[in-house]
Amino acid sequence: MISLTIDGRRIRVRKGDTILAAAQAAGIDIPALCHHSALEPYAACRLCMVEVLEKNGSRLVTSCNTPVRSGMKVQTRSPRALAARRMNLELLLSRAPRAAVLQALASRYRISGTRFPVESPEEDCILCGLCVRICEQVVGASAICFAGRGSERRLTTPFEVVSDACIACGACTYVCPTDSVQMESETAEHFRERHGPLRQCRYSLMGLIPYALCANSFRCATCEVDQRFRDSMETHPVFVARECHLEPVSAYDRFLRRIRKESA
Amino acid sequence: MVCAGTACVSNRSFQIRKALVEEIEKRGLQHEVAVVTTGCNGFCAVGPLMVVQPDGIFYQQLTEEDIPHLVEEHLLKGRPVKRLMYTPPGEKLPVPRMNDIGFFQRQRLIVLRNRGLIDPEKIDEYIARDGYFALEKTLSTMEPEEVVQEIIDSGLRGRGGAGFPTGLKWQLTRRASDNGDGKFVCCNADEGDPGAFMDRSIIESDPHAVLEGMIIGAYAIGAGQGHIYIRNEYPLALRRLQIAMEQAREYGLLGSDILGSGFDFDIHITRGAGAFVCGEETALMASIEGRLGEPRPRPPFPTEQGIFGKPTNNNNVETWANVPTIIRRGADWFSRIGTETSKGTKVFSLVGKISNTGLVEVPMGITLREIIYDIGGGIPDGKAFKAVQTGGPSGGCIPAEMLDLPVDYESLSEAGSMMGSGGMVVLDEDTCMVDIARYFLGFTQDESCGKCTPCREGTRMMLHILNKITQGQGTMKDLDTLELLAHEVRETALCGLGKTAPNPVLTTLRYFRHEYEEHIVRKKCSAHVCRQLNTYTIVAEKCTGCTRCARECPQEAISGDRKQPHSIDQSTCVKCGLCYDVCRFDAVRIE
Numbered sequence: 001m002i003s004l005t006i007d008g009r010r011i012r013v014r015k016g017d018t019i020l021a022a023a024q025a026a027g028i029d030i031p032a033l034c035h036h037s038a039l040e041p042y043a044a045c046r047l048c049m050v051e052v053l054e055k056n057g058s059r060l061v062t063s064c065n066t067p068v069r070s071g072m073k074v075q076t077r078s079p080r081a082l083a084a085r086r087m088n089l090e091l092l093l094s095r096a097p098r099a100a101v102l103q104a105l106a107s108r109y110r111i112s113g114t115r116f117p118v119e120s121p122e123e124d125c126i127l128c129g130l131c132v133r134i135c136e137q138v139v140g141a142s143a144i145c146f147a148g149r150g151s152e153r154r155l156t157t158p159f160e161v162v163s164d165a166c167i168a169c170g171a172c173t174y175v176c177p178t179d180s181v182q183m184e185s186e187t188a189e190h191f192r193e194r195h196g197p198l199r200q201c202r203y204s205l206m207g208l209i210p211y212a213l214c215a216n217s218f219r220c221a222t223c224e225v226d227q228r229f230r231d232s233m234e235t236h237p238v239f240v241a242r243e244c245h246l247e248p249v250s251a252y253d254r255f256l257r258r259i260r261k262e263s264a
Numbered sequence: 265m266v267c268a269g270t271a272c273v274s275n276r277s278f279q280i281r282k283a284l285v286e287e288i289e290k291r292g293l294q295h296e297v298a299v300v301t302t303g304c305n306g307f308c309a310v311g312p313l314m315v316v317q318p319d320g321i322f323y324q325q326l327t328e329e330d331i332p333h334l335v336e337e338h339l340l341k342g343r344p345v346k347r348l349m350y351t352p353p354g355e356k357l358p359v360p361r362m363n364d365i366g367f368f369q370r371q372r373l374i375v376l377r378n379r380g381l382i383d384p385e386k387i388d389e390y391i392a393r394d395g396y397f398a399l400e401k402t403l404s405t406m407e408p409e410e411v412v413q414e415i416i417d418s419g420l421r422g423r424g425g426a427g428f429p430t431g432l433k434w435q436l437t438r439r440a441s442d443n444g445d446g447k448f449v450c451c452n453a454d455e456g457d458p459g460a461f462m463d464r465s466i467i468e469s470d471p472h473a474v475l476e477g478m479i480i481g482a483y484a485i486g487a488g489q490g491h492i493y494i495r496n497e498y499p500l501a502l503r504r505l506q507i508a509m510e511q512a513r514e515y516g517l518l519g520s521d522i523l524g525s526g527f528d529f530d531i532h533i534t535r536g537a538g539a540f541v542c543g544e545e546t547a548l549m550a551s552i553e554g555r556l557g558e559p560r561p562r563p564p565f566p567t568e569q570g571i572f573g574k575p576t577n578n579n580n581v582e583t584w585a586n587v588p589t590i591i592r593r594g595a596d597w598f599s600r601i602g603t604e605t606s607k608g609t610k611v612f613s614l615v616g617k618i619s620n621t622g623l624v625e626v627p628m629g630i631t632l633r634e635i636i637y638d639i640g641g642g643i644p645d646g647k648a649f650k651a652v653q654t655g656g657p658s659g660g661c662i663p664a665e666m667l668d669l670p671v672d673y674e675s676l677s678e679a680g681s682m683m684g685s686g687g688m689v690v691l692d693e694d695t696c697m698v699d700i701a702r703y704f705l706g707f708t709q710d711e712s713c714g715k716c717t718p719c720r721e722g723t724r725m726m727l728h729i730l731n732k733i734t735q736g737q738g739t740m741k742d743l744d745t746l747e748l749l750a751h752e753v754r755e756t757a758l759c760g761l762g763k764t765a766p767n768p769v770l771t772t773l774r775y776f777r778h779e780y781e782e783h784i785v786r787k788k789c790s791a792h793v794c795r796q797l798n799t800y801t802i803v804a805e806k807c808t809g810c811t812r813c814a815r816e817c818p819q820e821a822i823s824g825d826r827k828q829p830h831s832i833d834q835s836t837c838v839k840c841g842l843c844y845d846v847c848r849f850d851a852v853r854i855e
Contacts, residue, residue, distance in 0.1 A: 041561055042561070043560075043561035043716070043758055044715045044716045044717065044758065045716075045717055046716055046717045046718055046756045046757075046758070047717075049756055060755055060756060062561060062758075065561040065563070066563070067563065080755075083752065084752055084755055084756045087718075087722075087748070087749065087752040087756070088717045088718060088752070088756060091717050091718065091721035091722055091725065092717055092721065094721060094725070095721055115745060116721075116725045116728075117725075117728065127714070127720070129715075146556075146714075148714070149539070149711075149712070149713055149714055150709060150710060150711070150712040150713065150714045150719075150720060150723075150724075151709070151712070151714065151720055151721070151723075151724045152714070153713075153714030153715075153720060
């Protein structure tokens, strides 16, 4: 255990933790839209920037990947850190003005809107890459990817065709901070079209139940197994299947509510 | 000695070499005179060129037709040909000997010490110039720690741009734990700045120096495998590197049990697929691993977790090429060259509005004035010097008032620019600084990988504002936004590309703010570069009525009878500037 100071509070954390983890453990909120504890730090949204005071001056670092050091002095809401956060928030708003999480953050940071031109007013994807990385690092399917470079970057499936690698586990919808990635009810049912051993349920593909043909004819919205998993686990099943860190995210609850509403 | 660097090759130096060989054989001189193809000589502005040794007579701007005369006069009769020698601008008499030419006089060669003297495709010529002596010394008399200490003592810093102390990096990689899996050394030859060709020329003129540096480094660090990441757009450099590696393997200088010392090391070449961001070291390593070339956050640093998670020491071509000479002549000798904090020399590619375009190697601490006027020969056509852009798209513009700035890492970054890999673009009075900022930002915006918010969105918005200003639609509020945005992008971007992308904007705002204000308030571009701010009119006295402009005008905005002065209808003119470009009588005036 080592101790450091965040916003003037002395905090004791494990060695090797990141500043973000230390702050969250102490109840200090730092927005971090591209971060998920089951994934490698990505440090792309640049909203989690904090100011670290050093002997001569200070520097801005991303809290999601910077490990704590003993005696470190961190300020999460210094003028410099806030200016950086506000500017990046404003830039993200110009890309994805529809993203609810950005609007909520904007009102919290007292930003009335973006002064930059908005190209697509209906856009809600902030290109945080959580869906791409969860699919690659946790699910192991790599069914989603980025295409294009720089401002042309966009979210798509490999070679822009419907991906055969997708097991319809829904982990991407679960981690998406803006609800931009959605699962279509039919997506889960595409297994119905398959033949022989390929005809598996998403829970069997995740390794949570043994291989079985679906008695419910792949209508996941009315599946009992699905219902049981939802009731017994407090997180997305893929995290249980891969034995990684469990982290409830509100997006998944919203997803569940929507699915239930659809099936009702 | 016929130069076969890229610039001379594109000016037919291979054909000239062929003509020379044929002519020499025709005269029966083949046993007296040897024709050697060398790497880039550096004086690219006057290529294709050759040097006749042992006198060191320098011939320039050769054509195949010149060769018979040259062979007969110089080689047979011993009378050097004055007509083909270099005459400095504004002088009457030519300078016969290469070492007397101002361009060469002020240079100090360490990295480029073999340029123009050896055939880069022959290992024996490199060895004859003390090549691989340092490797032999290292393996037979020095412990790895001593080698690291020698590099630390020399004060060598990374020549790729950031200037991290090389010895310290070696020490960090040496001390990093690899769990017995091995370590890597890596050479970054993914040079991509507009107007920069240092690394290319170093590899093309002396590939063995880079290899030797890497082998010595690998021994010091304890690496068994090396990688060279080179642009696929450098075919000649790539080929010479491959030839050099084959020859080194044949001589037992690369591979297993090097020089009988029991040390094993080999190098693998990876060709880049064309993305500028792959010159950033974490993106470069991802690309070597076969993944998408995108930077990742640090820590962990490559010295701890690099290629395939193993400790990796990444250095630039020029840094590696410095190593053999440091080992051979000692850290003490090396650290006496340069300034307090920046030791040794630096290679610059001198391009833009300058008389002597080319590649120069100068000691650190030399002033910009010495480089631009004494070596570069000043600005052509009697124009005034305006600024110099150092460090490519990551650097900044240094104005004429700061010509006496010494060139070292600290002075350049204090001026808001950076050493960068060593591109030096000279700008004259006809340059619009807003347009220059827009050009370089356009480059980085295009090359941004799109991973982090400030670089992906920020550079795009900065470019948007700059476009508005150059089109005469900017406001003073835009200028404030631009400055704030540039500042935040520099503070918050993920990798070096994004962090340095605003530098051209920030430095031009710092030194040439009045030009931005002129564009915004007066809607004028005094350099007449931003065409949307120009007004085109035809001077009746000069117009001959040739009708050319009227025919070329895409808007049909120009009218007038044949052999009568024409006029431009300002209401339909779109200010494309085509009339100005096509007029042969200088009759189109820009206001």
